[in-house]
Amino acid sequence: MTDGISGAGRGLVHHEGLIFERSVPGRVGHGLSARRFSAEGSAAADLPTSALRQVPPRLPELSEVDVVRHFVRLSRWNYAVDIGTYPLGSCTMKYNPKINEDMARLPGFAALHPYAPHAWTQGALDLMWRLERQLAAVSGLPNVTLQPAAGAHGEFTAVMMIRALIADRGEVRTKVLIPDSAHGTNPASVALNGYKVVQVPSGDDGLIDIDAVRAAMGPDVAAIMITNPNTLGLFESKISEIAEIIHEGGGFVYLDGANLNALMGKARPGDFGADVMHINLHKTFSTPHGGGGPGAGPVCVSDELAPYLPVPRVARVEAADGSVHFELQASAPLSVGRVKAFYGNFGMFVRAFTYITELGSDGLERATEMAVLNANYLRARLRGHYHIPFDRTCMHEVVLTDKTQKANGVSTMDVAKRLIDYGYHPPTVYFPLCVQGALMVEPTESESKAELDAFADALIAIAGEARDEPDRLHESPQSTHLGRLDEVTAARKPVLVAP
Numbered sequence: 001m002t003d004g005i006s007g008a009g010r011g012l013v014h015h016e017g018l019i020f021e022r023s024v025p026g027r028v029g030h031g032l033s034a035r036r037f038s039a040e041g042s043a044a045a046d047l048p049t050s051a052l053r054q055v056p057p058r059l060p061e062l063s064e065v066d067v068v069r070h071f072v073r074l075s076r077w078n079y080a081v082d083i084g085t086y087p088l089g090s091c092t093m094k095y096n097p098k099i100n101e102d103m104a105r106l107p108g109f110a111a112l113h114p115y116a117p118h119a120w121t122q123g124a125l126d127l128m129w130r131l132e133r134q135l136a137a138v139s140g141l142p143n144v145t146l147q148p149a150a151g152a153h154g155e156f157t158a159v160m161m162i163r164a165l166i167a168d169r170g171e172v173r174t175k176v177l178i179p180d181s182a183h184g185t186n187p188a189s190v191a192l193n194g195y196k197v198v199q200v201p202s203g204d205d206g207l208i209d210i211d212a213v214r215a216a217m218g219p220d221v222a223a224i225m226i227t228n229p230n231t232l233g234l235f236e237s238k239i240s241e242i243a244e245i246i247h248e249g250g251g252f253v254y255l256d257g258a259n260l261n262a263l264m265g266k267a268r269p270g271d272f273g274a275d276v277m278h279i280n281l282h283k284t285f286s287t288p289h290g291g292g293g294p295g296a297g298p299v300c301v302s303d304e305l306a307p308y309l310p311v312p313r314v315a316r317v318e319a320a321d322g323s324v325h326f327e328l329q330a331s332a333p334l335s336v337g338r339v340k341a342f343y344g345n346f347g348m349f350v351r352a353f354t355y356i357t358e359l360g361s362d363g364l365e366r367a368t369e370m371a372v373l374n375a376n377y378l379r380a381r382l383r384g385h386y387h388i389p390f391d392r393t394c395m396h397e398v399v400l401t402d403k404t405q406k407a408n409g410v411s412t413m414d415v416a417k418r419l420i421d422y423g424y425h426p427p428t429v430y431f432p433l434c435v436q437g438a439l440m441v442e443p444t445e446s447e448s449k450a451e452l453d454a455f456a457d458a459l460i461a462i463a464g465e466a467r468d469e470p471d472r473l474h475e476s477p478q479s480t481h482l483g484r485l486d487e488v489t490a491a492r493k494p495v496l497v498a499p
C-alpha cells in the first residue's frame with residue numbers, strides 16, 4: 001500500500017487518501033473559460049467588490065477526473081443492501097425494489113414544485129391520500145399524517161399530540177412508561193416533550209412485566225410507549241391486557257411501529273390496543289435509508305387523537321356533481337401545527353406507495369411470513385454455536401450473545417468485526433441494552449435460503465475461530481483498507497477539519 005495519494009493499492013482495490021491530500025495548487029475542475037467574462041478576463045472583474053471573498057475558501061484544488069475517481073473509489077469500499085446481506089437488527093435493511101426508484105424519478109413527481117397550485121398537483125395529493133389510506137389499513141388506526149421526517153420525529157409529533165389532548169382535558173399527567181428494551185429514541189421523544197420517563201422492567205421471558213405496568217400506572221401517567229414485537233424480537237403477547245390497564249387509568253398506548261416487518265398483513269396495532277403509532281417508511285416499506293436520511297415517519301392515530309394531527313392535511317373532497325378533487329387543508333383549531341416544511345419527504349411517499357401497491361395485501365402478508373421464517377431459520381442454525389437468551393419462536397429478528405465466546409475472551413465486537421472479513425456488514429451490537437453482549441440479527445424477507453446459509457456458515461466459522469484461535473479475532477477485520485479502528489477516540493476526539 002502506498003501513501004494514498006498516488007491511487008495505487010492491491011490489484012483493483014485502490015487505496016484512497018483524503019481529498020485534501022490530492023489537492024494541487026492551481027488545479028481546477030471547471031470549464032469556465034476566460035472568454036465568458038469581460039475584457040479583463042476574470043469573474044472577479046464582473047462582480048462588485050462587496051461580493052468578493054477576502055480570503056480564499058479552504059477547498060481542495062482538483063480536476064474533474066480527480067474528484068470523480070476519489071468518490072467512486074470510496075464508494076467501492078462501501079457496503080450496501082445491493083451488495084449483500086445486511087443483517088442490522090431493528091434497522092430492517094431489506095432490498096429496495098428498483099421500480100420504487102423509477103416511480104420516484106418520474107418527472108411529474110421529481111420536478112414538482114412545492115408551491116405549485118393545487119390544481120396542478122392533484123396526482124401528488126392523490127398519491128399522498130392513497131398512501132395514508134394504505135397505512136391506515138396496515139395499522140388499524142384510521143387517521144394519518146405523513147409529515148414527520150423520521151421515526152424519532154414521528155414519536156416526537158405523536159407525544160406532542162397526546163400532551164395537547166391531555167391538556168385540553170384539563171388533566172395534569174407528567175410521566176410516560178417505557179420498557180427497558182425500548183429504542184433510545186423513545187425516552188428522548190418523551191423527555192423533549194417535558195415528560196418524565198419511568199422505566200418498566202422486562203421479565204425473565206423477555207416480555208414486559210405486566211405487574212410492573214400495573215404498579216407504575218397512575219393518574220399522573222400520560223402514556224406507555226411500547227415496541228411490539230419488542231427489540232428482543234419477541235411478540236408482547238399480553239399487549240391487550242397492558243393496553244387495558246393503561247386505558248382504564250386514562251392513559252394512551254403508543255406503539256413504536258418502526259419495524260412492521262413482523263406485523264404487516266397479519267396483525268393491526270389498532271386492534272390490539274394502540275391509540276397512536278409511527279411507521280418508518282424507510283424500514284418496513286423499502287425506501288432506502290442509512291447515512292442519515294432521508295426518512296419518513298408517518299403517524300397513525302385513533303379518532304380521539306385525530307383533531308391534533310399536524311396541518312396541512314390532505315383531504316379528498318367530493319363535489320355535489322360527484323367529481324372528486326384533493327386539497328391541503330390548513331385550518332384545524334386543535335392541531336399541534338406543522339412539523340415539517342411543506343408536506344414531508346415526498347419522494348419517500350412515492351417509493352412506499354409503489355412498494356405497497358406492488359405487493360398488495362397478500363404480498364405484504366407474505367413478506368411478513370418470510371421475514372419471520374428467515375429469522376427463525378437463523379435462530380435454529382445458530383443454536384449451539386451462540387448463546388440465544390430467548391430461544392423460542394421469534395418474530396422478524398433474533399438476538400444472540402457472546403456468552404459462549406466470552407469464556408475465550410472473544411466479545412461481540414470481535415465477532416462483528418470478524419464478520420467483515422467474511423464479507424458481511426455486522427449486525428446490530430450491544431442493543432437492546434437489557435441483553436449483555438447482544439448481537440441482534442434481522443435478516444429480512446429479501447434473503448434467500450442460500451444467502452441465509454452462507455451468513456450462518458460465516459457466523460459458525462467465527463464461533464469455531466473463537467474456540468481455536470481467539471487471539472486472531474482481536475485483530476479483525478484484516479481484509480479491509482483500515483484495520484480495527486479506535487472507535488472510542490474517533491467518537492470522543494473527532495477530527496472533522498482537514499489538517
Ligand SMILES: *Cc1c(COP(=O)(O)O)cnc(C)c1O
Nearest residue numbers: 090150151152183185256258295
Ligand atoms: C429505527 C427505530 C426508531 C427510530 O427511527 P429513525 O427513523 O431512525 O428516527 C425508533 N424505534 C425503533 C424500534 C427503531 O427500530
